Amino acid sequence: MKIHEYQAKEILARYEIPVTKEVLCYTVAEVKAAAEKLGYPCVVKAQVLTGGRGKAGGVKLARTLADATSAAEAILGMDIKGFKVEKVLVAQGVSFVNEIYAGLTIDRNTKSVVFMASREGGVEIEEVAKDNPDAILKFAIDPDLGITPFVARKIAYALFDDSKLANQAVVMFQKLYQVFIDTDASLVEINPLVITSDGNLLALDGKMTFDDNALFRQPEILALNEPDEDEIKELYAKDKGLSYIRLDGNIGCMVNGAGLAMATMDMIKLYGGEPANFLDIGGSSNPQKVVDAMNLILSDKNVKVVMINIFGGITRCDDVAKGLISALEQIKVKIPIVIRLSGTNSKEGLEILKNANLPIVETMSEAAQMAISLA
Amino acid sequence: MSILVNKNTKLLVQGITGRDGGFHTQKMIDYGTNVVGGVSPGKGGQEVHGVPVFNTVADAVKKTGANTSIIFVPAAYAADAALEASEAGVGLVIIISEGVPTLDMVRITPYLKKNGTKLIGANCPGLMSPGEALVGILPVSIFKKGNIGLMSRSGTLTYEMVYQLTSSGLGQSTCVGIGGDPVAGLYYEELLQMFQDDPDTHAIVLMGEIGGDAEERAAEYIRKHVTKPVVSFIAGQTAPPGKRMGHAGAIISSGTGTAAEKIAAFESAGVQVAKQPSEIPGMLKKLLNL
Numbered sequence: 001m002k003i004h005e006y007q008a009k010e011i012l013a014r015y016e017i018p019v020t021k022e023v024l025c026y027t028v029a030e031v032k033a034a035a036e037k038l039g040y041p042c043v044v045k046a047q048v049l050t051g052g053r054g055k056a057g058g059v060k061l062a063r064t065l066a067d068a069t070s071a072a073e074a075i076l077g078m079d080i081k082g083f084k085v086e087k088v089l090v091a092q093g094v095s096f097v098n099e100i101y102a103g104l105t106i107d108r109n110t111k112s113v114v115f116m117a118s119r120e121g122g123v124e125i126e127e128v129a130k131d132n133p134d135a136i137l138k139f140a141i142d143p144d145l146g147i148t149p150f151v152a153r154k155i156a157y158a159l160f161d162d163s164k165l166a167n168q169a170v171v172m173f174q175k176l177y178q179v180f181i182d183t184d185a186s187l188v189e190i191n192p193l194v195i196t197s198d199g200n201l202l203a204l205d206g207k208m209t210f211d212d213n214a215l216f217r218q219p220e221i222l223a224l225n226e227p228d229e230d231e232i233k234e235l236y237a238k239d240k241g242l243s244y245i246r247l248d249g250n251i252g253c254m255v256n257g258a259g260l261a262m263a264t265m266d267m268i269k270l271y272g273g274e275p276a277n278f279l280d281i282g283g284s285s286n287p288q289k290v291v292d293a294m295n296l297i298l299s300d301k302n303v304k305v306v307m308i309n310i311f312g313g314i315t316r317c318d319d320v321a322k323g324l325i326s327a328l329e330q331i332k333v334k335i336p337i338v339i340r341l342s343g344t345n346s347k348e349g350l351e352i353l354k355n356a357n358l359p360i361v362e363t364m365s366e367a368a369q370m371a372i373s374l375a
Numbered sequence: 376m377s378i379l380v381n382k383n384t385k386l387l388v389q390g391i392t393g394r395d396g397g398f399h400t401q402k403m404i405d406y407g408t409n410v411v412g413g414v415s416p417g418k419g420g421q422e423v424h425g426v427p428v429f430n431t432v433a434d435a436v437k438k439t440g441a442n443t444s445i446i447f448v449p450a451a452y453a454a455d456a457a458l459e460a461s462e463a464g465v466g467l468v469i470i471i472s473e474g475v476p477t478l479d480m481v482r483i484t485p486y487l488k489k490n491g492t493k494l495i496g497a498n499c500p501g502l503m504s505p506g507e508a509l510v511g512i513l514p515v516s517i518f519k520k521g522n523i524g525l526m527s528r529s530g531t532l533t534y535e536m537v538y539q540l541t542s543s544g545l546g547q548s549t550c551v552g553i554g555g556d557p558v559a560g561l562y563y564e565e566l567l568q569m570f571q572d573d574p575d576t577h578a579i580v581l582m583g584e585i586g587g588d589a590e591e592r593a594a595e596y597i598r599k600h601v602t603k604p605v606v607s608f609i610a611g612q613t614a615p616p617g618k619r620m621g622h623a624g625a626i627i628s629s630g631t632g633t634a635a636e637k638i639a640a641f642e643s644a645g646v647q648v649a650k651q652p653s654e655i656p657g658m659l660k661k662l663l664n665l
Contacts, residue, residue, distance in 0.1 A: 260531040
């Protein structure tokens with residue numbers, strides 16, 4: 001789960017990590033008032049749940065009230081990667097001498113929380129990661145010990161030559177780790193963490209994402225959730241026991257199992273088609289699930305054909321076939337359907353579908369090719 | 376022979392009185408797995424499918440000599456269940472439960488390691504050595520005893536692969552579902568070594584997925600340590616970046632973990648990568664001169 005910059009910085013501030021003075025605004029009038037209050041220069045920043053705001057023109061510096069007004073007018077309502085900007089953050093301008101990167105995430109290899117730090121912070125950090133990976137230092141944190149003062153010192157002295165700054169960083173980094181642990185985060189990032197002209201550390205930006213598996217024990221974090229249109233669909237699906245992600249193609253997919261669902265999408269692409277969605281209906285033959293899944297697929301008007309790919313493992317194919325027939329009786333599907341059914345009791349299942357005059361094929365590749373020809 | 380589970384497996388089921396735990400206990404018994412006991416706090420003294428239930432893992436191990444435990448408890452309690460098994464001296468723990476918080480897995484990893492407990496999962500279908508033992512929720516009817524070792528991050532894709540192997544006459548030594556979560560137990564490298572050391576495994580199938588760099592690391596490991604033929608498939612080649620495809624692991628972020636990178640890494644290590652799972656049996660037969 002993602003949250004906005006202003007929400008992340010509110011959490012950081014609660015842990016006494018210094019952040020910029022700022023005001024959240026929904027209208028141009030609010031931006032004007034905030035700019036006047038904070039003084040100039042100030043920065044108007046789009047609050048959207050996606051990266052790359054700056055490059056999309058969603059972050060503007062204002063030196064005067066007129067600047068702030070025109071920035072607010074330009075940014076509010078702007079579309080950034082499909083996200084409409086409905087609120088902006090007006091932050092006090094800060095003069096700084098250097099930009100640092102500090103972030104925590106989970107490292108699959110060491111199976112631990114890893115602290116990432118770089119002297120080369122700022123908007124180009126992803127390029128730094130790609131072109132000069134050695135410039136990003138990584139420190140695996142022992143989960144039993146946590147980030148002890150000496151570990152924080154190791155990180156701090158790798159980043160700062162000045163002891164005063166290093167001392168500030170030691171305190172800040174320990175708190176940053178605590179935020180990560182306390183909130184079940186999957187990412188906590190300050191980029192840039194700046195050294196201000198008067199020699200202090202300040203978080204100019206903040207980004208946090210959270211482990212969806214842990215939201216059940218993080219009610220305060222869950223309350224910050226603001227699902228967008230696609231995510232509302234995804235949540236609806238989750239509620240029905242389905243896992244759905246909308247894509248841009250025209251072949252609707254209904255598959256049991258996440259890995260098989262991905263492989264199905266791959267197969268469609270391999271033969272030159274475009275999948276309209278990822279949809280995992282899980283391991284059950286419950287007709288209601290098929291109905292829900294079909295409704296979800298058909299709510300996407302781009303879909304021209306539905307490809308159903310079921311591998312009967314624990315659930316038997318004859319049960320799945322019965323479920324499919326009962327589901328298709330409940331909803332009238334006007335576009336073609338291709339069904340591929342294989343695995344446990346597949347003979348019996350195929351027989352049932354044949355008797356119901358449903359188009360069936362035996363292999364994934366046949367199904368993909370047939371779906372593409374019908375799309 | 377096989378790896379990890381076999382005729383000597385003495386299995387404990389944690390969460391045996393739950394719906395899934397009970398159902399799959401019966402399936403495992405039917406297959407011939409030696410299920411020696413179950414654990415369910417407060418239900419000690421009962422029986423489920425003829426299997427004695429204990430309040431704690433320590434009790435169960437003392438009375439039954441269990442050496443392996445499979446966990447079906449709700450995700451919020453799964454990590455603690457694994458610690459309990461490890462503390463009681465169980466050498467192999469499999470977490471089937473889906474949705475275990477990542478930091479719980481991070482927290483238990485050092486303790487299990489210190490105790491020498493091997494972990495598989497969470498969020499996995501378990502594992503199976505055909506003709507020896509089923510420790511998981513895999514559909515037994517599609518398996519056949521033989522000489523292909525298989526490891527996979529996904530459930531049904533594993534079944535799909537096994538089905539095609541079996542249909543082409545290629546049996547399996549052991550099939551392991553390692554799970555799709557970001558932090559999981561045994562992974563490719565450890566399993567590759569076990570299959571390499573198992574005389575009854577003649578070739579290895581590795582079913583990978585986008586996200587992370589485990590496949591790249593596996594490729595490196597194969598180059599250095601594996602002499603048996605390995606073939607692979609990568610699911611999610613067309614998945615859009617930044618989206619979680621059901622498996623928490625299957626997410627591409629900031630240009631790493633793409634299918635193209637993984638395929639390139641495998642090919643440079645001499646591992647053949649199939650464009651679709653149905654190509655794999657043919658590849659194996661060629662490599663094994665069958």
